[in-house]
Amino acid sequence: MAVTDTLGRLHAAFADAGVTGRLHALDIDSGAQVDFGADQPVCTASVHKLCLLVTLHRQAAEGRLDLTEQIECPPDGRTPGPTGLAAMLDAARMSLRDLAHLMMTVSDNAAADLLLDRVGLDTVNRTTARLGLSRTHAAHTFGELQATIKEDAGPHGARALTDPHVLTRLRALDPDRSNRSTPRDMTRLLGAVWRDEACVPEHGEAIRRLLGLQVWPHRLASGFPFDDVHVAGKTGTLPTVRNEVGVVEYPDGGRYAVAVFTRTANPAVTLPAADAVIGTAARIAVDALRVP
Template sequence: MSLQKKLEAVLSETNATFGVAVKHLETQEEALINGDHYFQMASTFKVPILATLFRDVHEGRLSLAERIRLTEDDLVPGSGVLQEFLPGAEVAVKDLAMLMIIVSDNLGTDKVLELVGTERVDAFMKELGLDRISIKSSCWELLSVGGGLAGEKKGLEGFHKLKQKFQTTGIDADSVIFQPIPENNVSSPSDMGKLLELIATGQLVSQEVCDGILDIMKRQQLRNRIPYLLPDKTIIACKSGTIGSVVNDVGIVYLPEGKGAFTIAVFSTGNASTKEGERMIASLTQTAYEHFIGNE
């Protein structure tokens, strides 16, 4: 059975809408499901931010060693640990980027995004020919609009207000942030897969840039999607994302015994629960893994 048919069989078990792009980097065998459709990226948009940061470091615009002072005005709710730090902590740019990826830190993400510029991240994706990756909002903007507090000012008061909103009513399922349009943080599975391929093959700016990006992505600590059903020692560089019924994960999986690597980008919406979306992503990844290592 073809990889395409195997992945479609997995998705026959869910009523959620999925977009999938899988490609073996050596053989070029690939499968696409809703490959060109827009999906809300959630925190997978942190991969394009990381790519832009390392491009800027390569060009001398920024330094990974520079320390950034965090204040109450930087607070962002949701995932991460920096919101728990005492105000005044000084954190290196590289550490902000590390936390942005490995624990999906929202505060760290928005500080990195301030440094590189939202418009410049979006423009870099277009320069790469990835026209269906669109980045318009920071984590704060995404969460405040999704929480029904559009325009809420960042700071201690806004942070507590938004946090309280999530604890009581949560994200508005009908929010504009979920519309699959380029005015939101959206991507097609195909274009996210192409970005991952550029990184995995050393073609994004330089080999050194790609090595820096991969070094961070391989340290991922959130491992309940792409990595979940794979052998424990599998090397994986990935980044997940969740907001409302959107459950995503994108990454590069390195196969054993010299069998190469494959990229996988899975976006979804309309999941009955986060766990259900996670189960599907894990199953899709396992199916691709076993297909590529020859376990029919």
């Protein structure tokens, strides 16, 4: 498929869904790629949990922590969220690796911040720098990120997030003031994980396993509804932002890292077309990479 045809199809798909899209797709083995704004800075939202997961496993591989270490999870002071520990009411005690499971499979914010308390935000940034992700930076914990949204929304709280004027002042939606990356940085990270360059093989396999257990099928995976195609990924969501990065593996051995980041002017929480276009765009890009 000609490059111009692929880029035209991507442009049309994003426009039809009412979003602005940025995408990078990479054949992990050949290096072939599709670039649709791949170097534009984007807000990562919960996609940044992948950077934390890689950091956690690199620290474990270096003997700096034990993944079976138990962490107390009291209900008071937990980072809020709709899933996992963030939504639970009672005290719990969990291992680091089980917290990582909740962080990746259901995007548990409380679990993520407990892990950040253990490894440190600076350590995450050192890890991404050492992996060559020069455009990737974590500015906040996930609790701090939510706090900026609450503060910037003002006294009317969540109701104000339907106001376009309020949305323009949210620091969380400004890559210069929030957790950020680029689509190309994210596929570079995924490629390193799948080639066992980000971690030793034992830990690389653990990372890939968790990405494959994510429960959300409505974005990246929706573009590949086949029993013999495996999709492993991590979503990210903020007001007007829907993202996912992941790897698509075909039974013939083809494996493709894809990063799709979208923004929409519509502040509605439920926008099925904006979710589905992530899978549509990923499929267009992967199909282009699979053409001989």
